[in-house]
Amino acid sequence: MFGLRLLHHRALALAGLLAFAVFAWGFRPFTPVTTVCPTCAEKGDRVIFPDGKVLICDVIAKNQDGYVLQKYGELRFVQFPEIAKIEWVSGKEPVGLGNYDQILIHNKEQTVLHGTLIEVEAGKPLSMRSPKGQVYQVMPPQVLVYYQRGVRKAAPMKVE
Numbered sequence: 001m002f003g004l005r006l007l008h009h010r011a012l013a014l015a016g017l018l019a020f021a022v023f024a025w026g027f028r029p030f031t032p033v034t035t036v037c038p039t040c041a042e043k044g045d046r047v048i049f050p051d052g053k054v055l056i057c058d059v060i061a062k063n064q065d066g067y068v069l070q071k072y073g074e075l076r077f078v079q080f081p082e083i084a085k086i087e088w089v090s091g092k093e094p095v096g097l098g099n100y101d102q103i104l105i106h107n108k109e110q111t112v113l114h115g116t117l118i119e120v121e122a123g124k125p126l127s128m129r130s131p132k133g134q135v136y137q138v139m140p141p142q143v144l145v146y147y148q149r150g151v152r153k154a155a156p157m158k159v160e
Contacts, residue, residue: 027078028110030057030071044071046087047078059086061114062097063147068114075112077104098150103128103136106144113138117148 035042042056047069049055061068066079067086088094103126105111113136118127125137126146146153 027082028076030055030069030074030076033072043089045089047083048085048087049082050084059088059094059097061100061102062093063102063150064152065147067097068100068102068112075114077102077110077112100131101128101146101148103138103146104144105138105142107142117146120146120148120153 044056045059047055047057047059047067055069055071057069057071059067060070060075066077067083069076069078086093100114101117103113103117105113113128113130115128115130115134115136118129118135120126123140125139126143128136128138130136
């Protein structure tokens with residue numbers, strides 16, 4: 001009985017550390033780009049941060065921890081607590097944002113891959129097909145966390 005309780009507490013601690021690892025990952029701004037039409041109005045969803053800053057971009061996915069944003073071909077992950085409000089270009093949140101998968105890479109660039117996971121097998125690379133058809137493979141030690149249809153999963157570790 002004591003062993004089961006200890007195992008349960010360790011599992012909860014590991015889950016808490018995983019959640020902390022994701023939430024310790026703050027939003028990294030997009031690369032600054034000078035527009036060719038400074039007088040043209042930007043189009044897209046308006047992401048409003050708690051400090052009042054506004055980012056116009058496309059919100060392309062949602063998972064249990066936050067949204068995936070796209071601007072100028074770059075992807076960023078932003079967590080729910082980092083957002084005050086989103087003003088959707090269509091007037092409401094689009095249906096199907098949670099239908100895709102994401103891989104958050106454990107690196108300083110905070111790389112986000114978005115698409116459909118092809119296979120998930122313990123100890124093997126994660127394979128993902130982007131919406132444009134590119135296929136990516138990521139080794140398990142590079143994966144911070146991944147999401148399948150919006151649900152957070154741990155990095156695929158080798159089971160011994």
